[in-house]
Amino acid sequence: MRWDPARYAAFADDRARPFHDLIAQVAWPSGAGQEAPRRVVDLGCGPGALTATLAARWRRSTVVGIDSSAEMLASAAADPTLADVPNLSFALGAIEDWTPGPTDDVVVTNAALQWVPSHVSLLPTWLDAMPSGSWFAMQVPGNFGSPSHALMRSVAASGRWASALDGVLRSEPVLDPAGYLGILLDAGFAARAWETTYAQLLTGVDPVLDWVRGTGLRPALQALDAADPTGATTSAFEAEYAAALRSAYPAGVHGTVYPFRRVFAVGRKP
Ligand SMILES: C[S@@+](CC[C@H](N)C(=O)[O-])C[C@H]1O[C@@H](n2cnc3c(N)ncnc32)[C@H](O)[C@@H]1O
Structure with missing residues (x-):
């Protein structure tokens, strides 16, 4: 799937907050050890600005962002604020192909594993391979059942675009917090998992549409553009x-409230 880093960045603050809430639970240094x-x-580092905050927090660590999107990594490469961070680098790669190395002491993945349905079966292998004392921290959107996504599926399934969109939108790709907690505990990690619904205040004429255009709607838009390069079908949809x-999500006096549920899991290997 092709990403549009500029469109993704349009809601940078709202998208960043769960990342910071996640990383706050990684308590390194945590006593003994380095x-x-x-x-x-x-x-799934995306355009890299959040990865850079990890490099700033752990200045003596080697920090690597991995992403399968050439567009996202090109955005990171062009970002002048990332150019001179000595301990930060990026690599093109698929999460499915990644395996932890013996010095991978902290593994973070924020808003990416929902794109990798096989992550549920990959997690035990990753956790098993991580070094002792390491931390694993993940966050995924848990909004598959929200009106924004239910409407996306129902509109996609009706109308003249239905055949072009058949099978394009994902089925539920993530677990509830208890599911991830169980995986971490089974792997011997000391773990916690939770969910938070962020009441995001958006502004503009169609702000929820703008939000999903940057993420969950992208596969549908690409399929429609491919089926009808004039763009007419995409516009009608x-x-x-x-x-x-x-x-x-009616607009109120302060803007449009878009509640967004997110699922978190963090654990430390003894
Ligand atoms: C919603 S963005 C999140 C970016 C960043 N982690 C953040 O919190 O802003 C999802 C990112 O996951 C990446 N991604 C999706 N599937 C992937 C895969 N199979 N392997 C590697 N990266 C992937 C996308 O390219 C995109 O940059």
């Missing part, structure tokens, strides 16, 4: 979806 993690890996979103 002062800094040897290597910190950010799986977006107009119908936008109208449904406006009813589900």
Whole structure:
């Protein structure tokens, strides 16, 4: 899937907050052992600005962001604020192909594993391979059942675009907190898992549409553009979806509240 880093960055503050809430639970240094993690890996790092905060927190660690999107990594490479961070680098790669190295003391993955349905079966293997004392921290959106996503599926399944969108939108890709907690505990980690629903205040005419255009709607938009390069079908689909979103998330005096549930799990290997 092609990403549009500029569109993704449009809600940078709202998207960053869960990352900081996640990383706050990684308590390194945590007593015995090295002062800094040897290597910190950010799986599905996107445009890299959040990965850079890991490099700033652990200045003596090697921090590596891994992402399968050439567009996202090009954005990171072009970002002048990342150019001179000596302990930060990025690599093109698929999460499915990644395996932990013996010095990967902190592994972070924020808002990425929902794109990798096999992560549930990969997690035990990763956790088993991580070094003792290491931390694993993940956050995934848990909003598959929210009106924004239910409407996306129902509008996609009706209308003249239905055949072009058949099978394009994902089925539920993530577990509840208890599911991830069980995986971490089974791997011998001391762990906690939780969920938070962020009441995000968005502004603009169709702000929820703008939000999902940057992430969950992208596969549908690409499929429609491929089926009808004039863009007419994409526009018609977006107009119908936008109208449904406006009813589900009416604008108020302060803006549009878009509740967004996210699932977190953090653990430390003894
Ligand atoms: C919603 S963005 C999150 C980016 C960043 N972690 C953040 O919190 O802002 C999801 C990122 O996961 C990456 N991604 C999706 N599937 C991937 C895969 N199979 N392997 C590596 N990266 C992937 C995308 O390219 C995208 O940059």
